[in-house]
Amino acid sequence: MTVIESTTVVNQPVEKVYAFLADLNNHQQLMPDNIYNWSSTVDEASFTIQNMAKLAIRISNRIENQELTAIPTEKAPFEIELKWTVADNGNGTTTVSHIISADLNMMMKMLAAGPLQKLADHQTKRVAEILN
Structure with a gap:
């Protein structure tokens, strides 16, 4: 399992x-x-990644003020789990982590690991821009 975190x-x-x-x-x-x-919707999203694939996800697990997990609702090119964790830092700030776990074979890892890391980094950067 390849784990990408930002x-x-x-x-x-x-x-x-x-x-x-x-x-x-x-x-x-x-x-x-x-x-x-x-x-x-609140619980589901579908979108197309240019030159890659169409993906549909749904929230599969919620732990209030701690964690959200989303998984594909349709067959994806590989098994993937998208997780957001939030942790109260005690001073009015929150640490936000985006963790992408993907079951990638060696070939897929070479192709997809870089774009998935860029996606995770982009999304955490946007959370900070929007909420700060």
Whole structure:
């Protein structure tokens, strides 16, 4: 399993950060320019990654003010889990981590690991920009 992680600190209380991330409608704001055909509800989202694949995800697990996990609802090119964790730093700030776990064979890892890391980094950067 390939694990890709990106972390940032947001100057907002954990409840506000979790509430933003818990609604998949907000995730469109976190996506890079190569994502299009976005469609979402609070619990599900579908989109196309330019030159790659169409992906549909749904929230599979929620732990209030701690963690959100999303998994594909349709057959994906490989098994993938998207997880957001939030941790209260005790001073009105929140540490936000985006963890992508993907079951990549050696060939897929060479092709996909870089773009997945860029995606995770872009999304955590956007969370900080939007919520700070």
